[in-house]
Amino acid sequence: MADMYIIRVTAGSSYDLDEHVEVPVNTAAPVRIANSHMDVELNVRVRDYKGLPLGSPASSPYFDQEPHAYNKDQYSIAFRFTPKKPAAEAVDGGESGEEDDDDDEELEGIAATDLQFGNDFDHPIRDRLPPGFGTAMNIVRWWIDPGLEGDAYADVPYLYGPALSSFNAVHAGPGEHDEAKGGLWFAEGGDETGLAKRRGWGAPDDAKARMKWALKEDSKKRWVWEYGQTYGVDFYNPYVDFSEFALRLPGFNLPIIKYWDGQGLRHNPKRSHQLRYVLRNRTTRHVYLVVLFTLYLREDVNEDGSLKPAALAATARASGGQGKMGGPIEGEKVTTSKDGSEKSFDDEKALDEARRKLSGAGSEDKAETNDADVD
Template identity: 70%
Template sequence: MADKYILRITAGPGYDPADHVEVPVNKPEPVVITGDLADIELNVRVQDYKGLPRGSPTTSPYFDTEPHATNQDQYSICFRFTPKAPKDSGSSGHGDDKADDDGISGLDLQFGNDFDRPIRDRLPPGFGTAMGIVRWWIDPGLDGDAYADKPYLYGPGLSSFNALSIGPGTFDESKGGIWVEEGGDGDVREKAGMPSDAKARMKWALSDDAKKRWVYEYGKTYAVDFFNPYLDFSNFALRLPGFHLPVLKYWDGQGLRMARRSHTLRYVLRNRATGDVYLAVCFTIHLKEDVDEDGNIPEETAPPVPADDHEVKTSADDVD
C-alpha cells in the first residue's frame, strides 16, 4: 500500500498552509522561516526518503554520523530558534512575570503533534500499549489526549529535544547542515541547574521546579534537534521496542478514503500558556496519481507569497 503514496514536507510559522513552504528534505541548506514570534532555521532529514520535491536526496550524511549511525535514527527535525518579544508586552503566562518579560518559561515551550479533527474512531488496536511504551521508553514528559475533538500529544521542549545547545550550534555540510551537540553557554546552564549531558538534562527537565528555572530569552538563539529510530517514513511504520504498527491506514485518523486524498502528521513548537505557535512542520502523504512529473499537486499552487508580517524563504545566508 505504501507504494501508492508519496510524502511531502512543508513548514511555516503557524498552522495556515498559505504561509508554508516545501522543505528541501536531506539538503544541508536550511529553510528560513520568519514570523512575528520567532525566527527559525530548519533542516529536516529522512532516511531512505522517496518523497517530494522530485530529485531529493534519499539520505543525508547526518545519518552516517554518530550518534545517529549507531542509533539507526530514521528522521530528524533540527532547527535554530530565536524567540521574539510579543508586540503586546503584557504578561500572559503562568504568573511568572520575569519569564514573560524576558522570554518563554521552560514550563511553557512545548513540542509535539496535534490534529485538526478527531482521531478517536480510527485509533488502532494496541494504541494504549504503544503510548505506554513511548512514555516509558522515549519521553516520560509527554502528555495529551488522543480522544479529544482536536487531539494532541505535547512534551516540554526541555525534556523532548534530544539535543539542546545554548547558541546557534554549527553549520557543517559534511554532517547534513545544522548540527547540534548538547552544550552551549555553560554559565547559563549551570545557573539554572541544567546538566551538561543530554540524557541527564531530559531527566532533569521532568521536574516542574527545574522548568521554572529555565527561560528561553527573547532575542537569543537556541539550537535543537529532535530525532529517533522509531518512525519509519519510508515504509510508514511505527517501530517501538517490542511493538510494530503500520501507521499508513491510521494516518491522520481518517483512513485512506478516496474522499481525502492527503493525510498529515503535524509537529508543532508552541507556547502552552498563550497558545502561540512558533513553528509547524507538516508531513503529508499524497496519492501518487495526484502528483504530476514535476511534483505539482492539483488544486495546490507553488508556495504562495506570504503576508508582509510572515516572511518565508529558503536560504543558506548568514549560517554559521
C-alpha cells in the first residue's frame, strides 16, 4: 500500500503554504527561512527517502555518523536559528511574554518557558487515531520526551514540548556545516561564548543531562534564547519510518498508512495526511518555523515531479487558516472526546515490552527521564 503514496516536505515561517518552499531532503545545502521574528537555516534528512522532489538522494551521510548509525535514526530536522528583537512598538510584555517589572526591564530574548517545538493540527484527528494511541503516548512521555504536553483528542489537537528539553542536540552557537556529515551539524554544547552562557545558567554539557535539567521549571526560567544570537538544534529519532510510513515504538508498531491514509485526498482534504512540526511561542503564539510532511497519492504527481493543481488545492485547504499564529492559547478550553476504541489494545503487554527495551538500556541519546526525576 505504501507504494501508492509519496511524501513531500515543505517549510516556511507560517502555516500559510503560499509562503512555503519545497525542502530538498538529504541535500547538504540548507534552506533559508525568515520572518520578522527569526532567521532560520534548515536541513531535513530521511533515511531511505523515496519522496519529492524526484531524484532526491535516498539517504544522507548524516546517518553514517554517530550516534545516528548506532541509534538507527530514521529522520532529522536540524536547523540553526537567530531570534530577532521585536520592534519597540510591537512589544506587548516582551517577545517572551513576560510582564514588565517595576524597572520596566525586558528580557533580551525568548524565555525557555515559552519556546516550544512539536506537532499540531487545524482539525480534529481523534477519529483517525488507532487503538492503543494513548498507550503509545504514555511510552513517549515516560521514556522518550517527558516534557511533551497536549491533547491529540481535542478539536485543535497539539503535542508540544519545551524546545530546551525536546531537541536531542542544542548548540549555543552557529555550529558547523559539513557536507561530509550531510550539511548542518550540531554537537551538544556551543562555541566559547555559548558554552560560558550555558554553564552560567547551570545547563550541563551533556545532551541527556541537559534534557533532564531542562524539564525543571527553575532551569527553564534561567535559560534565555537571546536576540541576535545563533543556536543550532537537531531533532531526530528511530521511531518514525517515512519510507514505510510506520511508527515503531518499543512495544508499539503501527503502519501509519492505515490511519494516515489518502483515501480521496482531493475529495476529503481534512484527513490526517499531513504531519506538521512547529517552532512557536507558547505565550504570544508567534510561529517561527513550520516543517510540513505531506502525503500524496502518486496519481496526483506529474511525471516531472510537480503536483497536479487539484492536489495543491486540497493541501492548501487541509492546512487550514491559522495564518501566522496558531495552536491553542495557554489556558484555552478545548473539547476532548475519546471513543473508547483502545479497549481492544493490550496496553499492559505494550508497556512491559517498552520497559524491557528502554529501561536502563538502549541509545545514548534518550533522555532516560521520567516524572519522578523532576523536582
